[in-house]
Amino acid sequence: MTRALQELDEIDAVFSALAHASRRHILIVLNARGGRVSAGAIAARFSCSWPTTSRHLRVLLDAGLVRVERQGREWIYVLNVGRLNAVAGGWLNWFEAKEKTNVETDGGVRAVSAASG
Amino acid sequence: MTRALQELDEIDAVFSALAHASRRHILIVLNARGGRVSAGAIAARFSCSWPTTSRHLRVLLDAGLVRVERQGREWIYVLNVGRLNAVAGGWLNWFEAKEKTNVETDGGVRAVSAASG
DNA sequence: TCTTCATTTAGCAAATGTGCTAATTGTTGA
DNA sequence: TCAACAATTAGCACATTTGCTAAATGAAGA
Numbered sequence: 001m002t003r004a005l006q007e008l009d010e011i012d013a014v015f016s017a018l019a020h021a022s023r024r025h026i027l028i029v030l031n032a033r034g035g036r037v038s039a040g041a042i043a044a045r046f047s048c049s050w051p052t053t054s055r056h057l058r059v060l061l062d063a064g065l066v067r068v069e070r071q072g073r074e075w076i077y078v079l080n081v082g083r084l085n086a087v088a089g090g091w092l093n094w095f096e097a098k099e100k101t102n103v104e105t106d107g108g109v110r111a112v113s114a115a116s117g
Numbered sequence: 118m119t120r121a122l123q124e125l126d127e128i129d130a131v132f133s134a135l136a137h138a139s140r141r142h143i144l145i146v147l148n149a150r151g152g153r154v155s156a157g158a159i160a161a162r163f164s165c166s167w168p169t170t171s172r173h174l175r176v177l178l179d180a181g182l183v184r185v186e187r188q189g190r191e192w193i194y195v196l197n198v199g200r201l202n203a204v205a206g207g208w209l210n211w212f213e214a215k216e217k218t219n220v221e222t223d224g225g226v227r228a229v230s231a232a233s234g
Numbered sequence: 235t236c237t238t239c240a241t242t243t244a245g246c247a248a249a250t251g252t253g254c255t256a257a258t259t260g261t262t263g264a
Numbered sequence: 265t266c267a268a269c270a271a272t273t274a275g276c277a278c279a280t281t282t283g284c285t286a287a288a289t290g291a292a293g294a
Contacts, residue, residue, distance in 0.1 A: 019135070155240085189292075
């Protein structure tokens, strides 16, 4: 897979992960608690069942927005703010940057948005 | 509905709209073409059927990321970059801002992420 | 007015996502 | 080794999303 296609997959995974309110909530909670929280502490804050929260965590993990570390019998989830800002923020920057630099050509456009539709 | 809950609905609509690659692509195309493009010109760039693209446009419309104007027998879609940056960018800012301001309390956290899970 | 063009709406099938309960894995401490 | 604990994986039901084709809408020009 080329670098450009891999980037598109990353963008897709991140925005898909951000599409659900529970997962956005998990990231906010993680951030507010200093970026490191056990799965149990996260699950305790939600009204849905523990397995459901666990699956949301896995989606975030697959998108690279968190990583996980075993600590005794707990799993500690660690927020990856850098990736959130790089991937989601990076995509959003195409819109701010537009006034300054020339990204009018199709080539440039395809580089960040191809393989859809 | 309170102001805070309305904001949560806006965040939800915007991130749900951004969750599909075709819709992200539409926004990029719109941006590259100066922010104003007819539905036909957009549909012509996609491999999926015209009605399918039309529905993607409606999702973007409902999220407030575009508006639409009738011009003769064409529909012109107009990008709303301001809303994209305000809602999606605004949500992302909770993570950058974290190092500077204190948002540790649960009250603050709930204000931007409640009603999930 | 009638046809043509541009696009949307309707309606259906297939795929995907979400939530639950029950069962499993792996760790700790007696 | 065994019980208790922390969390995940498995498997199922329900809801939503996505894509298609066919039909409808509404403006423009002959």
